[in-house]
Amino acid sequence: MAYTQSTTFLSNSPRFPFASLPNPSLHPPSVTHLFFRPLRFKGVSVKPHTPLYSLKASMAETKNVAVDVFEKEDLAVALAKYVADLSNKFTAERGAFTVCLSGGSLINYLRKLLEPPYVDSLEWSKWHVFWLDERVVPKTHEDSNYKLAFDGLLSKVPIPPGNVYAINDALSAEGAADDYETCLRHLVKSNVILSSASGFPKFDLQLLGMGPDGHVASLFPGHPLLQENKKWVTFIKDSPKPPPERITFTFPVINSSAYAALVVTGSGKADAVHSVLRGSQNSVKLPAALVSPEGELKWFLDKGAASKL
Numbered sequence: 124m125a126y127t128q129s130t131t132f133l134s135n136s137p138r139f140p141f142a143s144l145p146n147p148s149l150h151p152p153s154v155t156h157l158f159f160r161p162l163r164f165k166g167v168s169v170k171p172h173t174p175l176y177s178l179k180a181s182m183a184e185t186k187n188v189a190v191d192v193f194e195k196e197d198l199a200v201a202l203a204k205y206v207a208d209l210s211n212k213f214t215a216e217r218g219a220f221t222v223c224l225s226g227g228s229l230i231n232y233l234r235k236l237l238e239p240p241y242v243d244s245l246e247w248s249k250w251h252v253f254w255l256d257e258r259v260v261p262k263t264h265e266d267s268n269y270k271l272a273f274d275g276l277l278s279k280v281p282i283p284p285g286n287v288y289a290i291n292d293a294l295s296a297e298g299a300a301d302d303y304e305t306c307l308r309h310l311v312k313s314n315v316i317l318s319s320a321s322g323f324p325k326f327d328l329q330l331l332g333m334g335p336d337g338h339v340a341s342l343f344p345g346h347p348l349l350q351e352n353k354k355w356v357t358f359i360k361d362s363p364k365p366p367p368e369r370i371t372f373t374f375p376v377i378n379s380s381a382y383a384a385l386v387v388t389g390s391g392k393a394d395a396v397h398s399v400l401r402g403s404q405n406s407v408k409l410p411a412a413l414v415s416p417e418g419e420l421k422w423f424l425d426k427g428a429a430s431k432l
């Protein structure tokens with residue numbers, strides 16, 4: 124596929140030493156450093172996992188944050204490669220890959236993992252799958268994030284059933300959150316999940332979506348749960364996005380992650396994306412702006428979601 128525009132935007136953060144001194148040799152030839160000035164590459168074909176353009180976010184407290192913008196179909200290709208590379212890295216390094224899923228459109232964007240070369244080559248038996256958030260409904264219910272992931276991904280790859288950690292759907296929201304936290308604590312003790320220096324579980328990869336209001340997992344704008352700093356897993360009974368009862372990881376857990384990806388598409392999310400990535404540092408932060416993992420954060424955007432950047 125031939126693209127006509129490719130641009131890299133670098134922040135002025137001291138964490139990005141090359142931000143104000145672009146050096147084309149440091150980046151793939153398909154990107155430039157012209158601060159959104161479009162560059163024509165007529166006739167040059169770009170691999171589908173290569174973003175249309177990339178930018179480094181000027182988020183407050185910017186750590187390792189990268190933002191890539193894709194055509195929709197290419198986003199799925201790039202996301203599969205990103206997940207596969209991390210799966211290979213962690214299974215080689217420590218014989219396990221702990222990955223956390225969200226609900227929503229994310230699962231569909233993971234669909235390329237079900238195709239060659241990944242479906243046959245990934246060490247699925249070493250995957251351990253968790254949910255960043257789950258709706259408090261039976262696992263067979265259409266609203267269940269477990270069902271969504273099982274139908275769309277997990278039932279099609281050989282992950283041992285014992286490595287898939289669904290919430291206990293027989294419990295209340297409060298009970299299910301406690302039960303899930305107990306399960307995580309047990310897995311940290313047995314070293315399946317690593318522990319961060321702060322004592323929170325350190326997952327290898329957390330895959331998040333973002334709502335048009337800027338929520339991530341089941342952490343919604345203005346909700347007191349945004350401040351929770353002790354519990355690993357908590358519950359909400361008044362979620363503005365239905366269904367109202369959910370359990371969710373807290374920010375300390377989200378931010379202890381080694382890698383995190385935010386997969387956000389559609390022009391309906393462009394305002395929230397702009398607010399998070401370009402918003403004033405003094406304005407009230409949307410939940411997505413609070414995602415700041417110990418390791419790397421990568422945004423996968425389509426053109427619609429990036430349209431106001």
Ligand SMILES: O=C(O)[C@H](O)[C@@H](O)[C@H](O)[C@H](O)COP(=O)(O)O
Nearest residue numbers: 225226227228332333334339340
């Ligand atoms: O279960 C959920 O509702 C979520 O985990 C939620 O945080 C979701 O990821 C976003 O709302 C984005 O969903 P979409 O990608 O479908 O818009």
